[in-house]
Amino acid sequence: DAKTTQPNSMESNEEEPVHLPCNHSTISGTDYIHWYRQLPSQGPEYVIHGLTSNVNNRMASLAIAEDRKSSTLILHRATLRDAAVYYCILKRSGGAQKLVFGQGTRLTINP
């Protein structure tokens, strides 16, 4: 499985945008970029995923670089409830459905 690299931790302020980076320089053409987050004392929660184009949903936006070697998860207006560990995961289309979790980015939101 192709590997992802994320900063260990990030900090932001409430009501400000947050940009969470992920590097995946060995991504293959059929790898989808998935983002999950894990709130304290909960199981991981799906956030968003994409292949080539930028994606938006009610939780976040996903910006994918043109060469697909990096991506950025964007939280447009952070709340205290967004404090979590965010995982960037590559999942191959048509391959095994399992998720391979890295260490993720621990996001702290200051009031």
Place this chain on the structure above:
Amino acid sequence: SAVISQKPSRDICQRGTSLTIQCQVDSQVTMMFWYRQQPGQSLTLIATANQGSEATYESGFVIDKFPISRPNLTFSTLTVSNMSPEDSSIYLCSVSITGQGYDQPQHFGDGTRLSIL
């Protein structure tokens, strides 16, 4: 999305004993998975629970230690056998929804917090 219930939510067990964790889903799903999350760590996949056949284990995990059952499309169990303090972890069940393509998200339960004395 699917609603996943895990039982028990937490337990404290004696070393040398075994515990069976249940995962119940409110709809039929194709794939069910079991993960382990050791204290302060990320999630590691233990195995894929296959309906009607033996589970597929990841490197480092064996059936004798983590036997898994999946009798139907909505239920699975994971047993942690002959427990030692090193097995103290959160065990999580996840599922992938039937018939929606390979790039569909997984849904997770809130896990079973297991402490071994």
